[in-house]
Amino acid sequence: MDFAESQEHQALRAAVRDIAAKFGPRYYAERAAARRPCAELWRALGEAGFIGVNIGEQYGGGGGGLTELALVCEEIAAAGTPLLLLLVSAAISAEMISEFGTEEQRQAWLPGLASGAAKVVFAITEPDAGSNTLRISTTATPDGDDWVLNGTKYYISGVDEAQAVLVVARTGQDERGGRLSLFLVPADAAGLARHLLPVDLLLPERQFTLHFDGVRAGPGALVGAEGEGFRQVFHGLNPERITGAALAVGVARYALGAAARYATERTVWSAPIGAHQGVSHPLAKAAIETELAALMTRQAAWQHDHGVPAGESSNMAKYAAAEAALAALDAAIQAHGGNGLASEYGLMPYWGLARLLRIAPVNREMILNYVAQHSLGLPRSY
Ligand SMILES: Cc1cc2nc3c(=O)[nH]c(=O)nc-3n(C[C@H](O)[C@H](O)[C@H](O)COP(=O)(O)OP(=O)(O)OC[C@H]3O[C@@H](n4cnc5c(N)ncnc54)[C@H](O)[C@@H]3O)c2cc1C
Numbered sequence: 001m002d003f004a005e006s007q008e009h010q011a012l013r014a015a016v017r018d019i020a021a022k023f024g025p026r027y028y029a030e031r032a033a034a035r036r037p038c039a040e041l042w043r044a045l046g047e048a049g050f051i052g053v054n055i056g057e058q059y060g061g062g063g064g065g066l067t068e069l070a071l072v073c074e075e076i077a078a079a080g081t082p083l084l085l086l087l088v089s090a091a092i093s094a095e096m097i098s099e100f101g102t103e104e105q106r107q108a109w110l111p112g113l114a115s116g117a118a119k120v121v122f123a124i125t126e127p128d129a130g131s132n133t134l135r136i137s138t139t140a141t142p143d144g145d146d147w148v149l150n151g152t153k154y155y156i157s158g159v160d161e162a163q164a165v166l167v168v169a170r171t172g173q174d175e176r177g178g179r180l181s182l183f184l185v186p187a188d189a190a191g192l193a194r195h196l197l198p199v200d201l202l203l204p205e206r207q208f209t210l211h212f213d214g215v216r217a218g219p220g221a222l223v224g225a226e227g228e229g230f231r232q233v234f235h236g237l238n239p240e241r242i243t244g245a246a247l248a249v250g251v252a253r254y255a256l257g258a259a260a261r262y263a264t265e266r267t268v269w270s271a272p273i274g275a276h277q278g279v280s281h282p283l284a285k286a287a288i289e290t291e292l293a294a295l296m297t298r299q300a301a302w303q304h305d306h307g308v309p310a311g312e313s314s315n316m317a318k319y320a321a322a323e324a325a326l327a328a329l330d331a332a333i334q335a336h337g338g339n340g341l342a343s344e345y346g347l348m349p350y351w352g353l354a355r356l357l358r359i360a361p362v363n364r365e366m367i368l369n370y371v372a373q374h375s376l377g378l379p380r381s382y
Helices: 006-036 038-045 066-078 085-100 102-117 230-263 279-304 310-337 337-341 348-359 364-375
Strands: 120-123 139-141 144-158 164-174 178-188 190-194 207-217
Touching: 006 038, 006 066, 038 102, 038 364, 066 085, 066 230, 066 279, 085 102, 085 120, 085 164, 085 230, 120 144, 144 164, 144 178, 164 230, 164 279, 178 190, 178 207, 178 230, 230 279, 230 310, 230 348, 279 310, 310 337, 310 348, 310 364
Parallel strands: 120 164, 139 164
Antiparallel strands: 139 144, 144 207, 164 178, 190 207
8 A cells, every 4th residue: 555646647737736835816816706706727728638637648638637626626726716617527527427428529539538628427317306416307208219308307507608518317117216327418508598596606607407309319419329328427426526525625725724824823822723723623623634634535436437436435535534624714704703704815716616515416314324324224214
């Protein structure tokens, strides 16, 4: 077992950090307040090869895996510039197209995803299904060589920035319930209407409700095998959880760094506030939880990249990292006193993101269900 980080990975971290630092927390906070995407940062990371670091070299990617993509997520977040669409476009969509797409789909999509020029967002959540994916009611019905999609998705991030949406739809019924399949649908397809779904988080990425009203998709839109969507989606959800965990670890490190600096400088009695254990211990505790989550995230990414089952580690990493990020933000805000809520100190956007990561891409309770059932062998509760 070797815990030393390779020189390549150290160099990758440093290079990503350099780019993200040119933009920094003020840029992120401004974009978050304006609900405008961090397009320039995305472009800069894409041009340097970091958005497609997990995509095959034959498609213009970096030829790495989730380990490298997780490092990218960690470093941009630690620099104060977390990008939510890396979890969706780079992790889920690129992984699923690489793994299950036809050669034609790979040629069509992976080079753009690798350079950052294209984004493919992911639509699974529905108003009446939520955490229970098998209950989704969006359908794809065969019609000649085409598929016709009908239904509603909501909370779909970044549709306004994307060229296509990877949609999970029912193509029939089997013993588990909905027989699911995956479709690549152009974001401007006829019959696909999108409506902004306002959220009170300070996020640069916007969310949408999508209405599919007889959206016609050609035979080339089906990704992987018909009816295999459930298995395929699960292959893509581990990458989303791993990158979500990495983003949370980075956000936690960013908050702890800001809090440590502030608590060292701020003196309201005779010593800096950081000398008081009421201030330092919550920060230290969150730092421990963050680094433990980082270790589990690395294990999950390694397992995914080596074809070892990664479900348990991915879930545990995502749980631990989201909780660590929330603890770090809470302690950092408290250490800043009133300034913790001030726009000038810019902590609130990260608090909102950390709070989101406890709910999405999978909520804390569904992870506890998974661990109870799969790790502990307890009876299934749902
Ligand atoms: C800002 C934002 C961005 C998002 N981006 C995307 C996106 O790009 N694509 C996409 O498809 N979705 C996206 N989502 C949706 C997100 O993945 C879901 O909100 C999340 O998976 C939870 O589903 P739900 O909201 O339907 O909650 P529900 O399933 O209704 O659950 C509500 C709560 O009930 C509890 N709960 C539910 N089931 C159980 C159970 N069996 N046992 C114990 N407790 C349970 C949990 O606490 C859960 O938080 C986004 C959401 C937000 C807020």
